[in-house]
Amino acid sequence: MPLKRVYFYPLWLRIWHWVNGAGIIILIATGFIMHWGIHGSFIDFNFAVTLHNITGIVVAISYFFFFIGSFLFYNSRYYRIRLRGWQTRIYKQAQYYLYGMFKGEKPPFPPTERRKFNPLQKTSYFYTMFLILPLIVFTGIGLMYPELIIDRVYRYNGVFLTAMVHAALGFLLFVFLLIHIYASTIGYDPLANFRSMINGWHEIHDHPVLKEEKDEDEDEDEDEDEAEDRPVTGNTPAAPEG
DSSP states (O other), rough: OOOOEEEEHHHHHHHHHHHHHHHHHHHHHHHHHHHHTTOSSSOHHHHHHHHHHHHHHHHHHHHHHHHHHHHTGGGGGGGGOTTOOOOOOOHHHHHHHIIGGGOOOOOOSOOOOOOSOOHHHHHHHHHHIIHHHHHHHHHHHHHHHHGGSOOOTTTHHHHHHHHHHHHHHHHHHHHHHHHHHHHHTSSTTTTHHHHHHHSSSEEEEOOOOOOHHHHHHHHHHHHGGGGGSSSSOOOOOOOOOO
């Protein structure tokens, strides 16, 4: 049984998550077809291009609402990275993922009411959500409207370079998606994180508090003192029984 339940994922965030996730999967599938010029597959090439463009617009719009919502409902504070001790925390979390969890060790940075992500999650989510995804959107818009792209960058065609950057970023997003799905199954219950993205409640289990956790929480407290009394992510319903 969980020690307590914390309302980590409000309705707006869950809707965005599933819309974005479905959109990314469609973009990856159609992107592979377009990149490799696959004809006669289960999806017609021209239809794949149209579906890719329409889905890209939907993902871009949903990302805009995610970006605004993250600051409006203070969700952005979960993505703040404290540089002091960052390498040490990353190393400890990587050790846990590589072999610690297979030996039954406790996670060094489990979720708390003030910390939604461990150091590796926070770092990967930060770069994915605030660097890779925006660049994919901007390069995608450029490919939809090539007249916006610079004709040449040194000796190289601007559209070609934009397409290569877009494809490379798409591949990174594909790798992130695979890792994200796998990492979501890690924990006391492989389906717990998926249920959390349906009902909004994350289960926090009892565990010994390590010194590294205290140090990181103290660092986060310095940035969050001014937001201590704010709602975490919007209106929080009462915790369910059981």
